[in-house]
Amino acid sequence: MLEVTKQDGMTIVKTNERIDTANAGQFEQELLPLLNEGGMKLVLDCDKLTYMASSGLRVIQKSMRALVPIKGEISMINVNPPIYQILEMTGFLQFMKVEKKKG
Numbered sequence: 001m002l003e004v005t006k007q008d009g010m011t012i013v014k015t016n017e018r019i020d021t022a023n024a025g026q027f028e029q030e031l032l033p034l035l036n037e038g039g040m041k042l043v044l045d046c047d048k049l050t051y052m053a054s055s056g057l058r059v060i061q062k063s064m065r066a067l068v069p070i071k072g073e074i075s076m077i078n079v080n081p082p083i084y085q086i087l088e089m090t091g092f093l094q095f096m097k098v099e100k101k102k103g
Contacts, residue, residue: 002030010041015049019056028059035063040072047078047101057090064095073097 003014011034019027034042042063064074075097079087084100087093 002027004034010043012043012045014045014047017048018051019049019059020051020053021055024053024055024059027056028062031059031063032066035066035072040067040070042067042072042074044074044076045078046076046080046083049083050080052083052086057086057092060092060096075099078102 002016005012013031013034016023016027031042044060060074060076066072067074073096076087077099078101079098080101084098087098092098
């Protein structure tokens with residue numbers, strides 16, 4: 001179960017440690033309804049995230065596609081260097097704001 005908070009017009013979602021084939025479906029089921037609840041600015045807090053499979057990338061891509069027509073945006077914060085590298089290699093940095101984890 002994702003931890004969700006709303007703050008200053010943003011919906012902030014804390015990810016789990018892993019987004020992989022085993023849990024990407026559940027991640028999607030919990031994430032996509034937030035977009036329908038007015039989650040125009042979705043922020044994924046990836047502080048705990050240590051592994052993301054291609055299935056997780058697909059969920060994020062699907063979320064981006066849902067937000068673009070309604071002028072929404074998705075961003076990721078506290079991204080560990082290995083995850084940042086994956087996002088960079090797959091071109092996600094061209095389409096969304098991604099902040100590396102500090103410290």
